[in-house]
Amino acid sequence: MRATMKSFRVRLIAFGIFVVVILLLAGGVFVVQAQAQATPQQPVPFPHVNMVQSGIPCLFCHADAIRSPTAGIPSVEKCMGCHKFIATNTPAIQKVADYYQRGQPIPWVRVNRLPRFVYFSHQVHVVAGALNCERCHGDVGRMTEFQPVARMTMGWCLNCHNAQPEADRLKDCVVCHR
Numbered sequence: 001m002r003a004t005m006k007s008f009r010v011r012l013i014a015f016g017i018f019v020v021v022i023l024l025l026a027g028g029v030f031v032v033q034a035q036a037q038a039t040p041q042q043p044v045p046f047p048h049v050n051m052v053q054s055g056i057p058c059l060f061c062h063a064d065a066i067r068s069p070t071a072g073i074p075s076v077e078k079c080m081g082c083h084k085f086i087a088t089n090t091p092a093i094q095k096v097a098d099y100y101q102r103g104q105p106i107p108w109v110r111v112n113r114l115p116r117f118v119y120f121s122h123q124v125h126v127v128a129g130a131l132n133c134e135r136c137h138g139d140v141g142r143m144t145e146f147q148p149v150a151r152m153t154m155g156w157c158l159n160c161h162n163a164q165p166e167a168d169r170l171k172d173c174v175v176c177h178r
């Protein structure tokens with residue numbers, strides 16, 4: 001009787017370890033996939049840190065954020081407005097200059113994208129809501145390669161809406177699903 005109990009316990013522990021190993025493996029795969037999605041390879045490396053720490057404000061490049069639903073990405077003409085004079089000889093800036101000379105926009109890979117059935121507006125959040133960019137996007141001004149800090153799910157939106165004084169209005173389905 002004792003012996004069977006003991007071997008049962010050993011098998012139970014072995015099974016426990018098996019389950020933990022499987023969970024760790026599954027978790028590892030999930031993390032790797034999430035990261036692969038998180039930082040796509042951009043056509044030109046774009047180090048936010050170099051420009052923001054040189055004193056260029058977010059809105060200089062993402063000006064649409066205060067006047068429209070989208071924040072917008074600056075054109076290659078805008079890049080060359082500075083890079084005809086700044087860091088002109090680095091491999092990355094040479095690539096930017098090549099796009100400019102060919103008259104082609106840089107095909108940046110979009111990172112944050114909501115499904116089409118969701119309505120979001122930068123203007124509302126940044127102007128009326130007075131939220132700064134970092135609140136939703138993290139410390140972009142220190143990033144060498146843009147990395148999303150939040151998974152922008154419905155729960156993520158509602159978490160903040162629920163904490164607002166007008167939470168009742170902001171929780172309504174038609175606010176985001178029009």
Ligand code: HEC
Pocket residue numbers: 042046048051052056057058059060061062073074108109110111112113133134137140141145146
């Ligand atoms: C000199 C121009 C410039 C400045 C200044 C700048 N950005 Fe950007 N930003 C870009 C470009 C170009 C991209 C596209 C490449 C990339 O994703 O890294 C981008 C991408 C982003 C994205 C990701 C867009 C997506 O695909 O989801 C966010 C968020 C963002 N910027 C926020 C900020 C914030 C916040 C600041 C200020 C702290 C800032 N940016 C300053 C040019 C700029």
Ligand code: HEC
Pocket residue numbers: 044045046047050051054056074075076078079080081082083086087090091092093096
């Ligand atoms: C308002 C001026 C300004 C604009 C507009 C601007 N940059 Fe810059 N950029 C800078 C400054 C200043 C630096 C820092 C100088 C350095 O790193 O040597 C810099 C640095 C960089 C670097 C790092 C240089 C290297 O290769 O080591 C890259 C890459 C770059 N910018 C790409 C871009 C791209 C792409 C755009 C357009 C989306 C852009 N920049 C728009 C001013 C600007």
Ligand code: HEC
Pocket residue numbers: 058059062065069070071072073112113114115120122125126131132133134135136137152
């Ligand atoms: C309340 C949260 C929130 C704030 C605050 C916010 N963003 Fe965003 N941002 C988002 C969401 C959500 C998306 C994805 C939108 C979509 O797919 O329609 C996004 C997408 C972007 C994009 C890529 C798509 C586009 O709109 O062009 C850029 C660039 C960007 N944000 C920059 C900024 C900047 C710069 C600021 C500050 C001026 C800012 N954001 C403030 C939530 C926010």
Ligand code: HEC
Pocket residue numbers: 114118119120121124125128129131135136152153156157158160161164170175176
């Ligand atoms: C960090 C807080 C925060 C997050 C995250 C956030 N919101 Fe908001 N949102 C607000 C605030 C605050 C307002 C109210 C602004 C005002 O009118 O004063 C608002 C207002 C809105 C409005 C306008 C409502 C109206 O009719 O006036 C829409 C649409 C909206 N949010 C969609 C979204 C979606 C979609 C997401 C997620 C992708 C999201 N929000 C994430 C804080 C947030």
Ligand code: HEC
Pocket residue numbers: 114115118152153154155157158161170171172173174175176177
């Ligand atoms: C503050 C914004 C916001 C509000 C309010 C909101 N949603 Fe959503 N909803 C989202 C976002 C963002 C997504 C897409 C991301 C996701 O699937 O989590 C979404 C996705 C969904 C989906 C698709 C889920 C899926 O798995 O694809 C359904 C269904 C949905 N919402 C129903 C509702 C209903 C019903 C309400 C009202 C009780 C509501 N939503 C209120 C932002 C919102």
